[in-house]
Amino acid sequence: MKKVLITGANKGIGFEMARQLARKGYYIYMGTRDLKNGSEAVKKxxxxxINSVEAIQLDVTDAGSVMSAREQIGRKTDVLDILINNAGINGIEFEGDKPLMHTALGTxxxxxxxxYEVNVFGVIRTTQAFIDLLQKSPEPRIVNVSSSQGSLTLHSDPSYKYYHAKGAVYQSSKxxxxxxxxxxxxxxxxxxxxxxAVSPPSTATDFNHHLGTSSVEVGAEHILRYAIMDNDGPTGRFFCLDNNPESGEIPW
Known part of the structure; x- marks a missing residue:
């Protein structure tokens, strides 16, 4: 049974990815900052x-927490096949349903x-901690859950449909x-x-005050396509169905 670690797995797309992978026969370590929340997700x-799931306390912003998770998982398995760096924040505050966007001059x-501590440093910290277990897998996969909002090409194009949606902090982190x-x-x-790097479609979750238009089921399925692909699959690419429904690939 292949082993998977998903960060931020106690809710939203992370939780749905755990559900879908477990149903496909994978064993899932559900990384969660708050172990109580993780335990409740496992119980659900x-x-x-679904029994091939386990909550692991893992706060990607805390080096000690990441290393403790590595030691705990290392006592359970010698091999990790898939790492999905899913944990992320946008740091945006809301007035009702209106997001208060971060500006380049005012933030x-x-x-x-x-x-950045979550979206960038947390990914680096977690990847480096678990790389040795991944290297023991015959088909190791790493998926960094990104956002099409981080595409420099798209957001420098005035004809892009989201050109005017500029959020200096979150977008630059991606x-x-x-x-x-x-x-x-x-x-x-x-x-x-x-x-x-894989961006889910605009998905209705706590992350965006449920303002997205797609479901967690669709978002999870799209990300997992690149987590469970065979050795003929691509590497070093960027995918988002929202902006390219035909192939999924979008420019950096």
Whole structure:
């Protein structure tokens, strides 16, 4: 049975990915910042008859927590087959249903640090901690859950449908994550690793005050396509069905 670690797996798309993968025969370590929430998520899946899931306390912003999770999982298995870096925040506050977008001139450094700590440094911290277990898999996969909002090409094009939706903090954090994905895929290019950045469709979850238009089921299925693909699949690429429904690939 292949082993999977999903960060931020106690709710939203992360939870749905755990459900779908478990139903496909994978064993899921559900990374969760709050173990109580993670245990409740596991219980919910168990009530559905899904038992190949386990909650692991993992706060991607805390090096000690990440290493503790690595040690805990390492006592349970010698191999990790898939890492899905799903945990993320946008740092946006809302007035009712209206998001207060971060601006390049008006948003302070503290907000950038808060968001980057999860979306960028958390991914790096987790990937580096678990790379040794992944290297023992015959078909290791790393999926960094990104956003099409981080595409420099799309957001510099005035004809792009979301051109005027500029959020300096969240979008730049995903651009940074994308560059890390490119560098990681390059370093692992002569191995069986497949490393990709994948943006779910605009999905209605707590993350965006349920303002998305797609479902968690669709979002999870799209991301998992690149987590469970065979060795003929792509690596070092960026995918989002919202912006390219034919192939899914979008520009960096």
């Amino acid at each position: 899946l168990q009530e559905e008859g 302070g450094i503290a907000k950038y640090k808060e968001v 651009s940074a994550l994308n560059m890390y994905t490119i560098a990681l895929a390059f370093e692992l290019r002569d191995t069986n690793f497949k490393v990709n």
